Amino acid sequence: MATNPNQLTADLAELDRIEKHLFAHNYATSGIYFSGATTDPAKGAAGRGEALAILDEEYHELLCSKETGELLDRLTAAEKNGELDDFRAAEVRVLARDRSREADIPAQMASDYTRLRVESGDAWHKAKPAGDWDSFAPYLDQVVSYMRQIAQLKDATRDPYDVWLDEFEPGTSREFYNNFFDAVKATVVPLVNDIVKNGYQPSRSCVEGTFDAKKQWDLGIELCKIEGLDMDALVCAHTEHPFTDSLTSNHVFIASHVYEHDVLSNIFSMLHEGGHAIYEQGVNSAYDYTCLKGGTSMGIHEAQSRFYENLVGRSEAFAPVLLDLLKKYFPEHMANVTAQELYLAENRAEPSLIRTEADELTYPLHILIRYELEQLLFAGEAKAADIPSLWAQKYKEYLGVDVPNHTVGALQDMHWSDGSIGYFPTYALGSAYGSQFAAKMIEEGMDLNGIIGSGKLAPLSDWLGSRIWTYGRGKDPIDLIKGAVGADFDPSFYTKYLEEKFSKIYKLA
Template sequence: MGNSKGKHDVKKLGKKFRKLERKLWNYEYLMKVTQFDGATIAPEHGAAARGEALAALSGAHHALLTSDSSRALVHDLAKAVARGNVTGQLADEVRVLARDQREASAIPTKEEEAWTRLTCEADAVWHKAKLANDWASFEPYVDRIVETAKRHAGYLDSSKDPYDVLLDQYERGLTSKAFDAFCNQVRATVVPLVHAIVEHGRQPNASFFAARVPAALQEQISFDLIDLMGIDRADTALAFTEHPFSEGFAAGDARIATHIYEDNLISNVYSVIHEAGHAAYELGVDPAYSYTCLAGGTSMGIHESQSRFFENIIGRSRPFMGPLLEVLRRRVPAVFGSVSEDDLYRAVNIAQPSLIRIEADELTYPLHIMIRYEIERLLFSGEATAADIPGLWADLTKSYLGIEVPDDAHGCLQDTHWSGGDFGYFPTYALGSAYGAQYVSAMVADGVDLGAACAAGDLTPVRDWLERKIWRWGRSKDAPELIELACGAPFNATYYCDYLAKKFGALYAL
């Protein structure tokens, strides 16, 4: 009788828990819609009102998640999980939400609201500052955001370096020590390759990418690429923004935002392919996780591994040049009618130091991440402030890439991340690239013919593997467990270093 009552109580708690998750998801959905609107179609003068609305939504979400009743509910279910009375998906939900709740409870609701208001305002200022090449107007926000982020990190774990706390928020278990070791290994491969290419490599012709392609035509190409990535158009929407990004709203709803330059088609092509990787991940999460805390990607490193896998390992592979060229010839025949697949392959893989991260080639890309990482470390150690950033950026760009920074719009104002408070995010881009290289080896071992799928323009076998191994698990598994599950071994950056050395050594006959 007592056992029956216990099961009844657990079932009742489970229903209350799912109701709580649904309410939290509703707030999260509304915040995502508001943020996406703000970055794409909202008018400039609406930023203050949007900030108030977002502050109210984030405050309500935070208050609900951290309320006494919510904490008591999660506590009771966590005990039931420990006793073995709750298993399976619900147990995963309880574990993940309990962690979310612990971390959210460390931040007072009023501070959460103030943070949302601050970052919304900073984002609006950043958009104007970038266009006007006006670092001075954005600079005070960076200092305010860093100080607030430090304080929040202290709330979360005062025993750790604040920057390590933030790294862990984006990639569970990541520390600056571990990322330093990763950077050292990658740097030892990339820097000599870059130097050898600069000194001995012969750059191919890529003049066809400078041809003017009207925005309306590029929009059609964008949709063609979304189709090529295997994404149902009914599951996504395309928008336009200053800094490309994507957002997963719900099952059947993942948005892509790109930026079109009429004299730089290649920028939009690879922005769309990159963001389509993010969207595919969000759309591939097990539908059973909808409206729960397990919906969405598990970490930014895993998320970036999907986007950069689609962008580089698929999108810049030799076999994929056939399907890609078919799209370009169909839409811009006057420009691409005489371009061969080999011409296109060499052009999309030019390795050459450049200023803009999102347009950087695959080889030099991790060096861009190291520049940002070193600046963030200095800001959080107190060795630098926002006023030092333009000079640091110029010095590090010269050191890592050997080029001069002409202005802040092409330097420290180019990325949106700091305006949103996303310190600790940049390292996940480099990790994501490295994760993707390790997936290739695992796919081959599992019998997936990656080259044949790319050449056919049918990525179904690749998508099926990623869905089974990565996408479906949502937030139920953290990155280290997911990598080991997918690849049969822990993360190892050697796969990435070997991939870069082999690919670019062959491209430049080194």
């Protein structure tokens, strides 16, 4: 039965009103999180947690109210009757899904969990530099407990970890990721072993030394400009663990760090976060005050960040561009360095301790370790107290390195502290998505190396913008990938890319 036109007009107006209020809550929440990680005083966590909990309660009440549910039911019926345009149909579908994920979670439980995550994040920030796992461990156990309970409320028919995997990347599960990581291991582990046996390693002497932090930061800002970011819509700040967020397509945050003795760290951090940021800026601005704002999934988001970090930033074609920047800011260090020396130094592949500083080849093994530990935590086969020893075992097994302390071990990432358990696998998945995008660009005749080597990356933004970014949350990952490349996701593009690149660098053919 067709919807009464007057009723439909009123319903769409009410939808707009609700969306604006939900947007305002998200705006406030994102801003509070950003200041908490960058500029808040050390004693500010309690007040921040209380404010976020109140915002979360109000958001939950509005999204999950009976009235909102009835509105979405009517609009869903109108969508099935073909009475909504594509924008409205996507808006109703995504908001109804968001509501279904929250509707069965008591508001008090949701706000308590928000408070816990703020406390947990604050505990992690204090524990990491001190290497004090014991002070953080109780928070991790509580986070896992809440996440299990919430997963059961979201969908009692599914394994709790699968619920969260699917929430971070719709359409995924342990079965999906097990198959993916099996393919990755089959390529990466033998390659790493061959490199170790080969005994050759490129020199990193050209990037060793002390590099002024302010100059590094300015270099990173220039990289954002090269990526094509709208600098009038971007805020950059310092933090312990780099991240990106947005309020609208015209207000995006990047937070990163600088290490005086590791000039490559900030370079690739800024390229990585810049990939996230340009995605957020590239979403259709008409979506800004709706549930369609922002990236559609963590995997698609990581595809953008890893694309700019690795497929652009660590490519042989980009080395001359990057070298020119380094010579501009650090002429005494880089005066006699060649582009080939820089390329080899930044792509030196060797087992290491720190995920965010890992080379492109061994990086997915860091992700695999976290993926396996998360499953143990969710299955109740490990508690937080067990993680450091399990961490050490797996780093020895997969990467052959000894873990000397918790700071460079299980405390190195903040993700578990804020409930991002199930997020880590998307880092490796995003790299694989990006490789498939690059292969399609080349197949369509794009001179990818020529564009990257020119330092004028607009054609890449045009391709990704028109096929990925503009849709925001309006398309799910499966549909986006198929629309972008004309085929389903295929990890072989990623494994082939890694094998060809590192076999050439290490002369393993």
